[in-house]
Amino acid sequence: MKNNAFDLIVIGAGSGGIATAVRAARHGARVVVIETGTLGGTCVNVGCVPKKAMWFAAELAEAQRIARDVGFASTPGALDWHEFVGRRQRYIDNIHASYRQRFAASGIELVNARGRLLAAGRVVAGAEEFTAPHVLVATGARPLRPDVPGGDLGIDSDGFFALRAAPRRVAIVGGGYIAAELSGVLHALGSDTTLFVRRRLLREFDEEATHVLTESMRARGVDVQTGRHVVAARREHDGYALEFEAGEVARGFDELIWATGRQPNSAGLGLAEAGVGLDAQGYVVVDDRQDTPVAGVHALGDVTGRLALTPVAIAAGRKLADRLFGGEPDARLDYDGVPSVVFAHPPLATVGLSEHEARRRHGDSVRVYRVRFRPMLDALAGLEHRTLMKLVCAGSDERVVGIHLVGAGVDEMLQGFAVALKAGARKADFDATVAIHPTGSEELVLMSEPGHAFVGAAN
Numbered sequence: 017m018k019n020n021a022f023d024l025i026v027i028g029a030g031s032g033g034i035a036t037a038v039r040a041a042r043h044g045a046r047v048v049v050i051e052t053g054t055l056g057g058t059c060v061n062v063g064c065v066p067k068k069a070m071w072f073a074a075e076l077a078e079a080q081r082i083a084r085d086v087g088f089a090s091t092p093g094a095l096d097w098h099e100f101v102g103r104r105q106r107y108i109d110n111i112h113a114s115y116r117q118r119f120a121a122s123g124i125e126l127v128n129a130r131g132r133l134l135a136a137g138r139v140v141a142g143a144e145e146f147t148a149p150h151v152l153v154a155t156g157a158r159p160l161r162p163d164v165p166g167g168d169l170g171i172d173s174d175g176f177f178a179l180r181a182a183p184r185r186v187a188i189v190g191g192g193y194i195a196a197e198l199s200g201v202l203h204a205l206g207s208d209t210t211l212f213v214r215r216r217l218l219r220e221f222d223e224e225a226t227h228v229l230t231e232s233m234r235a236r237g238v239d240v241q242t243g244r245h246v247v248a249a250r251r252e253h254d255g256y257a258l259e260f261e262a263g264e265v266a267r268g269f270d271e272l273i274w275a276t277g278r279q280p281n282s283a284g285l286g287l288a289e290a291g292v293g294l295d296a297q298g299y300v301v302v303d304d305r306q307d308t309p310v311a312g313v314h315a316l317g318d319v320t321g322r323l324a325l326t327p328v329a330i331a332a333g334r335k336l337a338d339r340l341f342g343g344e345p346d347a348r349l350d351y352d353g354v355p356s357v358v359f360a361h362p363p364l365a366t367v368g369l370s371e372h373e374a375r376r377r378h379g380d381s382v383r384v385y386r387v388r389f390r391p392m393l394d395a396l397a398g399l400e401h402r403t404l405m406k407l408v409c410a411g412s413d414e415r416v417v418g419i420h421l422v423g424a425g426v427d428e429m430l431q432g433f434a435v436a437l438k439a440g441a442r443k444a445d446f447d448a449t450v451a452i453h454p455t456g457s458e459e460l461v462l463m464s465e466p467g468h469a470f471v472g473a474a475n
């Protein structure tokens with residue numbers, strides 16, 4: 017008879033589940049991974065990876081326009097979506113294959129079924145039951161549409177990845193990462209794009225940075241409409257129509273995309289019955305070691321609702337495996353100072369505190385250094401695109417507590433500066449570093465005078 021006793025049962029083979037399983041197996045644990053859908057979860061299949069592929073396509077479209085502007089005798093061609101999506105899928109298929117290889121090499125068992133917790137240490141999947149002293153819930157999240165009439169019309173980010181052509185006229189509803197990213201991609205690939213934001217774009221981010229991003233998106237041609245609260249959607253003879261709180265209606269959209277947030281995959285897993293706490297939105301409640309109140313039941317990644325980013329789920333998983341199986345009883349992820357990039361057009365890169373949050377925490381000791389400039393290529397092309405670079409410093413020694421960048425190339429620029437922030441760098445350390453010329457990033461080590469406080473913008 018098959019032995020279904022393991023050291024670790026992982027429910028969900030997304031970014032967090034896979035990372036935990038592989039690290040635990042490396043420490044010698046016997047691991048089974050239970051996955052109901054496709055290996056790799058959101059990031060690989062309907063998240064970061066296909067999104068970045070589309071972002072590259074959009075960047076290439078923009079680069080062709082710039083090439084023409086600076087004198088190349090080229091006319092930007094339209095993207096062959098079938099060709100490109102085929103390449104995108106082959107790239108994803110290779111990731112699936114590498115995961116399978118890694119599982120086989122590490123002796124990790126993969127069960128393709130829906131997992132459900134029976135009790136601490138007991139999980140059922142299909143017709144089988146598995147036991148282990150440790151169970152990890154890493155079941156992720158899925159798109160959430162607003163509860164308004166017509167909220168079931170149109171598509172969400174999952175549907176975006178099923179598109180095989182740029183819609184002629186598209187309405188995107190939402191104001192977070194996904195709304196900003198998809199509107200930039202579709203605009204660059206030829207869609208007439210309107211973004212309807214309930215309040216302001218990326219409200220959790222540094223306000224000045226999001227103001228600059230909003231301006232830059234508008235300058236590129238995305239119709240970003242803020243303060244637009246959608247109360248209903250309809251399908252009319254000439255396409256989708258959206259109705260707003262004040263009674264106005266916007267109509268004539270060929271496609272409607274909801275980018276209004278995500279909800280955890282925590283229902284039907286037997287969690288509440290086993291004593292695992294869920295918050296009001298259904299997120300699994302964990303402490304800073306990824307432990308639930310039930311001994312041996314852990315959770316991480318998007319299902320816990322904390323910093324829904326792939327590297328966060330991966331890092332939390334590796335720490336958990338190090339703690340449970342690697343002899344590191346204090347291992348836990350430090351959730352502070354996590355950098356991230358919104359792959360908008362242009363990208364926005366951020367780490368640490370916003371200016372507002374820094375002033376709330378550090379009062380008058382906050383000093384802000386900023387520079388806005390026209391990147392060389394844009395100047396050559398006669399474009400008015402501006403880059404923002406902003407350092408938020410606090411304390412008498414001007415420790416850098418926030419870095420906010422908006423503009424071409426900042427997506428690849430931030431990682432190294434995030435190391436500096438995490439290591440506790442001071443403004444003086446930036447000043448002491450000789451610039452690399454001519455680059456955009458040199459501006460970050462050349463800022464001399466602290467500037468005024470950002471007092472807000474009506475966007």
Ligand SMILES: Cc1cc2nc3c(=O)[nH]c(=O)nc-3n(C[C@H](O)[C@H](O)[C@H](O)COP(=O)(O)OP(=O)(O)OC[C@H]3O[C@@H](n4cnc5c(N)ncnc54)[C@H](O)[C@@H]3O)c2cc1C
Nearest residue numbers: 028030031032052053057058063131156317318324325326
């Ligand atoms: C459009 C989009 C773009 C994104 N872009 C980025 C980006 O650029 N950078 C970034 O860092 N993050 C990005 N993210 C976020 C990132 O994808 C998530 O933070 C990450 O995938 C979370 O990993 P996870 O392991 O928690 O969950 P997931 O990757 O969602 O994996 C959960 C897995 O659990 C499975 N599952 C669910 N219920 C069960 C069950 N009962 N039994 C068995 N299996 C189950 C699911 O099928 C899924 O495979 C993006 C997300 C989206 C939607």
Ligand SMILES: NC(=O)c1ccc[n+]([C@@H]2O[C@H](COP(=O)([O-])OP(=O)(O)OC[C@H]3O[C@@H](n4cnc5c(N)ncnc54)[C@H](O)[C@@H]3O)[C@@H](O)[C@H]2O)c1
Nearest residue numbers: 162190191192193194195214275276277278324357358359
């Ligand atoms: N580049 C990246 O790293 C990246 C990219 C995409 C997603 N993600 C992760 O995935 C998470 C989910 O992304 P997301 O964009 O779905 O969520 P989000 O939480 O970033 O944004 C959701 C947005 O929808 C708005 N909203 C909610 N209900 C609404 C309504 N009824 N009408 C209008 N607007 C409404 C919110 O105000 C918010 O602006 C992100 O928070 C992020 O952690 C990361």
